[in-house]
Amino acid sequence: MSDKFNGKVWVLGDDIDTDIILPTEYLALKTVDDMKPYAFSPLRPELAAKINPGDIIVAGKNFGCGSSREQAPEVVKALGIRCIIAKSYARIFFRNAINNGVLLIENDKIQDLVKEGDDIEVTVGEKISANGNDVSINSLPDNLVEILNAGGLVKAMRKRNGLD
Amino acid sequence: MGYTAIEKIIGRNVNKKVHAGEIVMTNVDRVMIDDIMVAFVKEKFEEMGFKKIWDPEKVVLIYDHFLPASQVDDTRQFKAGNEFASKYNISHIHRSDGICHQLMPEQGYVKPGDIAFGTDSHTVTYGCVGAFSSGIGYTEMAGILGTGQLWVKVPETIKITIDGKLPSNVTSKDIILKIIGDLRADGATYKCLEFCGSTIFNMSVAGRMTMSNMVVEAGAKCAVFTADEATCEYCGLEYNDNIKELAADYDAVYVRELRYDAKDFVPVLACPSQVDNIHPVKEYEGIAVDQVFLGSCTNGRLEDLQTAAAILKGKKIAKYLRFIVTPASVKVYNEALADGTIKILADAGAIITHPGCGLCCGRAGGILCDDEVVVATNNRNFLGRMGTSKVKIYLASPATAAMTAIKGVISEP
Numbered sequence: 095m096s097d098k099f100n101g102k103v104w105v106l107g108d109d110i111d112t113d114i115i116l117p118t119e120y121l122a123l124k125t126v127d128d129m130k131p132y133a134f135s136p137l138r139p140e141l142a143a144k145i146n147p148g149d150i151i152v153a154g155k156n157f158g159c160g161s162s163r164e165q166a167p168e169v170v171k172a173l174g175i176r177c178i179i180a181k182s183y184a185r186i187f188f189r190n191a192i193n194n195g196v197l198l199i200e201n202d203k204i205q206d207l208v209k210e211g212d213d214i215e216v217t218v219g220e221k222i223s224a225n226g227n228d229v230s231i232n233s234l235p236d237n238l239v240e241i242l243n244a245g246g247l248v249k250a251m252r253k254r255n256g257l258d
Numbered sequence: 259m260g261y262t263a264i265e266k267i268i269g270r271n272v273n274k275k276v277h278a279g280e281i282v283m284t285n286v287d288r289v290m291i292d293d294i295m296v297a298f299v300k301e302k303f304e305e306m307g308f309k310k311i312w313d314p315e316k317v318v319l320i321y322d323h324f325l326p327a328s329q330v331d332d333t334r335q336f337k338a339g340n341e342f343a344s345k346y347n348i349s350h351i352h353r354s355d356g357i358c359h360q361l362m363p364e365q366g367y368v369k370p371g372d373i374a375f376g377t378d379s380h381t382v383t384y385g386c387v388g389a390f391s392s393g394i395g396y397t398e399m400a401g402i403l404g405t406g407q408l409w410v411k412v413p414e415t416i417k418i419t420i421d422g423k424l425p426s427n428v429t430s431k432d433i434i435l436k437i438i439g440d441l442r443a444d445g446a447t448y449k450c451l452e453f454c455g456s457t458i459f460n461m462s463v464a465g466r467m468t469m470s471n472m473v474v475e476a477g478a479k480c481a482v483f484t485a486d487e488a489t490c491e492y493c494g495l496e497y498n499d500n501i502k503e504l505a506a507d508y509d510a511v512y513v514r515e516l517r518y519d520a521k522d523f524v525p526v527l528a529c530p531s532q533v534d535n536i537h538p539v540k541e542y543e544g545i546a547v548d549q550v551f552l553g554s555c556t557n558g559r560l561e562d563l564q565t566a567a568a569i570l571k572g573k574k575i576a577k578y579l580r581f582i583v584t585p586a587s588v589k590v591y592n593e594a595l596a597d598g599t600i601k602i603l604a605d606a607g608a609i610i611t612h613p614g615c616g617l618c619c620g621r622a623g624g625i626l627c628d629d630e631v632v633v634a635t636n637n638r639n640f641l642g643r644m645g646t647s648k649v650k651i652y653l654a655s656p657a658t659a660a661m662t663a664i665k666g667v668i669s670e671p
Contacts, residue, residue, distance in 0.1 A: 111640050111641075113620075113640040122335060136647040137641065137647075155444050156443055162379040163294070164397060167395075182447060189398060190397070235281070237409060246397070247397045247401055248397060255404075
């Protein structure tokens with residue numbers, strides 16, 4: 095399955111922790127849509143309002159470190175972020191993102207080739223094309239691709255329980 | 259090729275020998291769900307189409323982050339938790355007994371060799387009793403509640419050996435901060451940290467808890483302090499062959515090994531705003547402090563309160579300072595009352611609060627405003643963690659916190 099898409103880039107640094115992605119005070123808001131305006135607010139209060147569906151986050155190492163709050167990948171998904179490309183991910187965020195059907199790409203070269211606002215093209219499991227450069231990327235392990243393809247863990251479990 | 263401690267724990271659970279890198283389906287011995295996440299767990303569990311929990315006896319529900327409630331809608335989480343517990347027959351429910359990561363070992367819910375998951379990143383704490391434990395999100399928790407299982411990749415292990423006697427002003431908090439500074443915030447991502455050596459052998463289970471609690475700040479999946487006699491005494495178990503067999507083999511394979519001489523440690527701080535930004539307290543002495551916090555699942559145990567009390571006995575905190583003390587559980591609170599520790603702290607000028615997570619997660623009980631400085635014994639100094647994003651948070655040991663409370667400026671104990 096060759097999945098290809100374009101998106102506008104937002105650039106973030108290293109160690110973007112889950113308190114930055116969504117501070118604790120907004121975790122118990124009733125819906126993820128209510129949480130959206132506060133995403134990334136400790137670091138960049140203006141960012142959430144500027145993100146459009148289909149945009150791509152390019153970040154440094156250890157993206158999503160910190161707490162186990164699943165609201166973090168959920169709010170990223172609710173903002174319409176098409177995928178995150180980071181040098182590396184913290185493990186709980188990684189699992190949570192996959193379980194919510196958020197595509198994560200691990201790559202440590204693209205950061206030097208793009209700046210905020212650039213438009214880049216991603217071919218899933220194959221390459222990223224940015225400003226005339228191609229960077230190759232790996233595919234995820236099969237058990238994770240299965241969850242992603244089902245649309246997340248909830249849908250995978252519904253299937254297991256004979257509901258969909 | 260021998261087996262590491264975590265390979266042995268996981269291998270026993272899945273009933274075959276495993277090495278790092280294998281993906282296996284584990285049979286979960288215990289789960290912990292906290293008040294922030296319970297409503298979401300319930301929603302996902304029902305959306306997945308499950309009708310009953312695989313084994314309600316293995317589920318523990320703990321209210322701690324929002325206790326007592328500080329915002330209008332907080333108690334909604336308790337109501338959701340109560341409904342969930344009664345609908346699916348969960349009987350282990352703690353509504354005001356303390357912080358989840360203190361209660362799980364303290365109340366005997368986790369034992370050596372167990373596999374446990376919780377909806378909070380500091381679930382790594384239970385490695386202090388030789389269990390494999392780690393944090394997960396609410397969707398995966400819902401999956402476990404339905405199936406009793408979770409896939410994990412058997413982690414590689416970094417072996418950390420510490421030998422010798424610590425200087426008298428150094429605590430286990432200084433050790434783990436130094437190690438996080440050396441590994442960096444992502445230096446142990448996906449990995450297990452196995453702690454050994456004579457310093458660890460002679461350390462209390464409470465001291466080990468402080469260290470296992472913080473391994474996630476280096477990205478680790480889990481920590482293991484191999485169960486020994488002290489562990490078994492804490493857990494009320496006999497130190498038998500079944501437990502001894504969980505120790506790593508002499509020829510186990512490690513991805514990296516770090517060695518420390520205990521006498522080389524000094525009191526340190528994690529400076530704003532990263533947990534791996536570690537510096538000796540000495541270098542920062544004299545910085546004025548608005549508030550000192552002693553508590554949390556990292557350092558809210560009896561020995562932490564006693565360490566502070568020994569320094570504060572007969573003294574007063576600096577005049578303009580707020581000193582907030584939060585015991586980690588009701589049991590700790592009662593023990594500290596009984597032995598006079600609470601009185602010493604209160605006489606010195608401390609505000610003693612209810613056991614809970616409040617201030618550590620920036621929810622209640624002492625949040626700060628722009629440009630204020632706090633010296634705190636908890637586990638995270640992230641931007642905005644304890645108030646606004648302009649609060650400067652220095653993480654420290656209970657001893658450094660107590661000495662700083664007296665002087666009103668950052669001070670080495």
